[in-house]
Amino acid sequence: MLAQQRQSAILDLIRQHGGVRVSHLVSRFGVSDMTIRRDLEVLAERGLVDKVHGGATLAGPGSAEEPGFAAKSIRKQAEKRAIARRAASLVEPGMAVALSAGTTTAALARLLSEVRGLTVVTNSIPVADALYQDPRADQTVVLTGGIRTPSDALTGPVAESAIGTLNVDLLFLGVHGMSPRTGFTTPNLLEAGVNRCLIGAARRLVVLADHTKWETIGIATIAPLEAADMLITDAGLSPEGRTLIGEQVGELVLVDPT
Known part of the structure; x- marks a missing residue:
């Protein structure tokens, strides 16, 4: 699987579940921990996900955005x-x-x-x-x-x-x-x-x-x-x-x- 395809699949999982853990993605895609972290970094740089300790979540609102x-x-x-x-x-x-x-x-x-x-x-x-x-x-x-x-x-x-x-x-x-x-x-x-x-x-x-x-x-x-x-x-x-x-x-x- 190409990196772009894997990143797209990771994003779909995050959208479905709200968040994922690095360990789960390593097991699912059969790649290294470092590879998954690079994928999450790419998605985070595009503003699609927020990196958190041990995984990532779907990108939320800005820290100064206040819902009614x-x-x-x-x-x-x-x-x-x-x-x-x-x-x-x-x-x-x-x-x-x-x-x-x-x-x-x-x-x-x-x-x-x-x-x-x-x-x-x-x-x-x-x-x-x-x-x-x-x-x-x-x-x-x-x-x-x-x-x-x-x-x-x-x-x-x-x-x-x-x-x-x-x-x-x-x-x-x-x-x-x-x-x-x-x-x-x-x-x-x-x-x-x-x-x-x-x-x-x-x-x-x-x-x-x-x-x-x-x-x-x-x-x-x-x-x-x-x-x-x-x-x-x-x-x-x-x-x-x-x-x-x-x-x-x-x-x-x-x-x-x-």
Whole structure:
């Protein structure tokens, strides 16, 4: 098989599965590890794939490209619901919790309406909307002000100032991406600043991220992986991801979407 033919076949596999490992390609095509790595380098230079540790994934959006809330909300719905259910089990009556912007945190908000005596701090319009749909006299929702982003987050100095005066028991943080090198990231610089303020206000940080966030990198780092007391993700996370994340976060929790 010519190199060009092999590269085309590799690209088809990546498009079909979302990503491949070098070891799998070596076995499939009967060529050396170095040959496969050169093939992936060629595809990466053409902007067709993103090289990651041990393999490659289909090229994603730029690190500063931010999908809107509606676009993100249709992705990995079963995984996000399972993550939200596990996160909700951590919330007890009388707590003060913060929820950052994100579709998984919005799914969590819909599960919190029955928790008594709860105070929720958020910079997310969808999170606030989910809680306001079933208003309760014993529940308080604090929505910060600020500049609205494509993900319906309120950001900027107004939001940061409001959060800086508060203290919460738990922060549930949604992220755009996570990797050992860059930590937890977002494609929005202003949102990164607000999220860092939320982390500073919380006694405990719980990150909510489905497996597709692994090795996705946004332009701005929110915090290193070791800042998370707990990371809740789904069973789709690769064995390599489980090992690397498990070595750095306080506790790694895997949920089964089924």
